[in-house]
Amino acid sequence: MSLTYLGEWAMRFDFAVAALGTLIGAVGLWKKNLACLEFQRRSLMLSSTLVFAATGILVYAFFVNDFSIRYVASYSSINLPAGYRLAALWAGQEGSQLFWLFVLAVYSSAYMAVHRIERGDIHFHATGFVLLAVQLFFLIIVNVASDPYTRLDSPPPDGNGLNPLLQHPAMAIHPPMLYTGFVGMTVPFACAMGALITGRLDAAWIKKCRVWTIFSWTILAIGIMLGGRWAYDELGWGGYWAWDPVENASFIPWLTATAFLHSVMIQERRGMLKIWNMSLISLTFLLTIFGTYMTRSGVVASVHSFARQPLLGGIFLAFIGLTAVFAFGLIVWRYPALKAEHRIESFLSREAVFLFNNVVLLGLAFAVLFGTMFPTFFEMVKGTRISVGPQFFNQVTIPLFLALLILTGIGPTIAWRKSSPGQLLKNFLAPLLGAALAVGLLWAGGVNQPKALAGIGSVVFVLGCLLLEFIRDTRARQRSTKESFLPALVRLMGKNRRRYGGYIIHAGVAVTALGIIASSSYQVHREAELGPGQEMRIERFRLIMRGLTEGRLPNATWVRATVDVFDAEKNIGRIFAEKRLYEKTEQPHTETGLISRVFYDFYVVLAGWTAEGAAILHVYVNPLVSWVWLGGAVLAAGAVLCLWPGKS
Amino acid sequence: MKLRIVFGFMALLIWICLAGASVADDGNMVSDFMCPCPDLCGKALEVCECSDAAIYIKEIADFQAGGLSRTQIREKFVEKYGPTVLASPPARGFGLLAYVLPPLAVLAGAAIVVALARGWRRSQIAEVARPKPLGADLKKAEEWLNKWNSSK
Structure with a gap:
């Protein structure tokens, strides 16, 4: 008997465990009976463990090529590299539902572990009840409507393989x-x-x-x-x-x-x-x-x-x-218990x-x-x-994103309850002037798309607001502690991590917005057919096509164009743009060639080739595109600061 | 007054961008279409990498080179590939709802927030306007309090 049957049985048995746990939990909450609630807690822990077993064993089935399971046969193959067998778990309908359940089980276990000292608190159990009920719903899905353990009567010798896009x-x-x-x-x-x-x-x-x-x-x-x-x-x-x-x-x-x-x-x-x-x-x-x-x-x-x-x-x-x-x-x-304790006092307030x-x-x-x-x-x-x-x-959505961007700058700098016109002027005059200056300079420099100007102006406004807020708060701390600027800034952020983490998140959003605005408004795209030694120009760059080569991967063949890129006369790098053909799926697949710099990305796609050995290339220059992900990194750093546990 | 500024600002923003988008004619017509390939890939033509995409893009370029306007090219594509080839809903009839409803929802949401906040403020003002205790009353209360404290 195959080990994979254990996974299937775990999934089936888990359905009963979660159903019983939810039922007893509901009775426990209704009667405020701690024994019932404890039963529900243990059911949640057992249910999560069974989900881990069912998921782990399905992954194991991918690694041992158990094509008697229809899902494994549909999304894997003998020549699929080991690293992608895990990705095959979420490649299809049934596996992705089980993966949803797996992640939920991880969260349920984490919640139970993190808040374990609250076991005497009924809120802890009520939360557990809801988690178990949601878990039960997904167990119904995987057991009734989307079963990843469906068996094939006659297993194929090899599977269909994984979608190349997922590789x-x-x-x-x-x-x-x-x-x-x-x-x-x-x-x-x-x-x-x-x-x-x-x-x-x-x-x-x-x-x-x-x-x-x-x-x-x-x-x-x-x-x-x-x-x-x-x-x-x-x-x-x-x-x-x-x-x-x-x-x-x-x-x-x-x-x-x-x-x-x-x-x-x-x-x-x-x-x-x-x-x-x-x-x-x-x-x-x-x-x-x-x-x-x-x-x-x-x-x-x-x-x-x-x-x-x-x-x-x-x-x-x-x-x-x-x-x-x-x-x-x-x-x-x-x-009745959810009525507000206070009211909005002014439209010029952070609440508003x-x-x-x-x-x-x-x-x-x-x-x-x-x-x-x-x-x-x-x-x-x-x-x-x-x-x-x-x-x-x-x-x-663009107008709404613009409005949101502006509010991203206003929110952190406006006072709670009520702001006076004087305070508003003090907080927003410099960022507004900065934004106006940036727009003027960009206009003079040839940036004339209204949406790009409005967007970049808003980004400068947001960053200006946040920068001023950091400077003002640090100076206030310096006045009371007599520290120098940098230690004062670091300690200020350490003392109120949530607030300043939030500001950093806002800065990350602004940086991402800048990347999106610049790369979507000023992307330059050209297509060309180049034989070996031939060249093309795009913006200030020059490309020289070096040639096409062919090769094999364990599960695919590839054709690769090699291109040298020059910025004016300086060689800035060599790009390899590939087209792959995966054997199992017979789907062509693109591997782009990329040179990434702070202010631009040079992006080459091999769209095809001619019988004479010329490459059909799509070439893009994407300004500030890496700032999209840089903003994401800043956002993540801000979130880490927010979540960093305090001494208490 | 402040309310009008807020609404004016939001309405202006929405109008500028919607109007700007509707008349934008930068020659990039590819973004007007979805890929009509027989595989029904469901991707926008400008992002599609299926082998047929290049043929459709060339067809658009040929129409443009032939002097056809944006509207004429759109009509020709709809005639040939059906209404799913357009990347945006038609801005008429039921399709108009797709353009009008989102900004209307935002404006309605803003109006509800403003109306609620104004109601809150009015009740607060009414609370503030309630008669305050006079100095003599306070003095009397203070005397009673002292008397009660000393009797303990």
Whole structure:
């Protein structure tokens, strides 16, 4: 008997464990019975362990080429390099659902371990109950509608192989990061629901919830950024974001989680927006499930999505509906305890700016969701299908992103409760003048696209606001402690990590925005057919084609163009642009050639070749594109500072 | 007044960018289309790397070289490949909803926030306007308090 049967049985048995645990947990919460709640906690731990076993054994099946399992036969092959066998776990529908469950089980275990000293607290158990209920839902999915352990009557001698697009190192990191961020939103949702179930609506749940949200939000942001990097390196069109439904599905909950992270600060500081925050975190969780539904049910067409599965879609929709009724029902039930303690005193206050920031973020989330679903709505109403591509999303979201960018600068520098016109002038005059100067200089230098000017002006404004805030606060500390500037700055940030970590995150967003604006507005693209020794020019660069070579990988053949690049007369490097043909899938696949510099990327794609040995090249010069990922790194650094544990 | 500034600013921003996008004609027509390949890859033509994409891009370039306007090329492509070839919904009829609803939702959200905040402020002002205790009342209360403290 194969070891892989153990994985299958673990998955089946886990369904019973989670169902029983959820039922007993519900009784425990209803009767406030600690024995029942302890049973539920142990069920959650056992359920998670069984999920680890089921997932681990499926990975093992990939490594031992057990093609009796249909999923392994569909997404692996004997010649698939070992490093990519792990990536095959999330390459298809069934495995990706199991992987969702696996990440959730990791979170459930982590939550139980991190908060273990709260075992006597009913909120801890109520949170565990929600986590177990969500786990049960995904166990229903993998056992009933999307079974990764389905067996084949006659196993093939070899599998179909892995999609070549997934055979990239980033694919081993990007999907797990995305899942970790996406699934992580379950924990803050469970915390919030736990608070509503138990009526423990004090500041404790917010503190807990905020930390888990920042963690998941950061991981999701890094996952989205890595996805962009993978698309940039692998898809060969010179860009990194194509508004594909799966990209959108990960971005929408990130937007609502961002809104939550801002509005929850108002609740902490002023005791306001309690209902709003509960609704936002519920919405964020629902959007993660809806995003999974969108891409797993086949309701929208996407390069990443899987085949249409009505049963799976139906189960997802039922769960979304039930969860929405459960969450918003609890909010209505606890309405008297969720009333605000204070009111907004002025529109010139941080509370008001955060509220407008929430409106814009939710507007963006709505615009992206509506655009993604619009082909489905259109088909339902008009009977014909249309497409909604990057052109539409750029058109509708750019003004909202600009408004959001400006609020990113205003938010941290405006006072709580009320600001006077004098304070506003003091805070914003210099950044505004800086932005105006930057726009003037760019205009004089030939940058004349209104959107680019507005965007770069906004970035300078944001960075100016943040820089001034750092300088002002450090000087204030210097006055009281007599420290020199740098130690004062470091200690200031150490004393209030959350605040200054947040500012660094805002700076990261501004840097990323600068990269996006510059690279999307001023990308230069040329195509040419070059034989060995022939050259072409693009901007100030000169390319000399050296020749085409052929070679083999264990599971693919490749053709490679070798190109030397010169900036004026200085050789800045040699580029290898490849086209690969994978044997199993017979799909051509691009490996772009890249020279990355601080101010530009030189990006070459081998689009094809002629019988005479000439290469058909697509050449791009992408200004400031590496700043997109630099901003991501700054954002991650800010988040680490926020999450760094204090002495207390 | 401040309210008008906020709304004016948001409306202006939305108008500038939507208007700018709708009349943008930078010659890059490829971004107007999705890839209509028989495999139904579902990608935008400008990002598609399937083998047929180059043929469609060349077709657009040929139309442009032949002097056809943007609208004419779009019509020709829709005629040949169907309405899914366009990368944006038609800006008429039901398709118009896709363009109008997101900015309207933001404006409606902003209006709700402003209306709620104004209501809060009004109730706060009413609270502040409630009659305050007079100096004599306070003095009397202080005397009672002292008396009560000394009696303990």
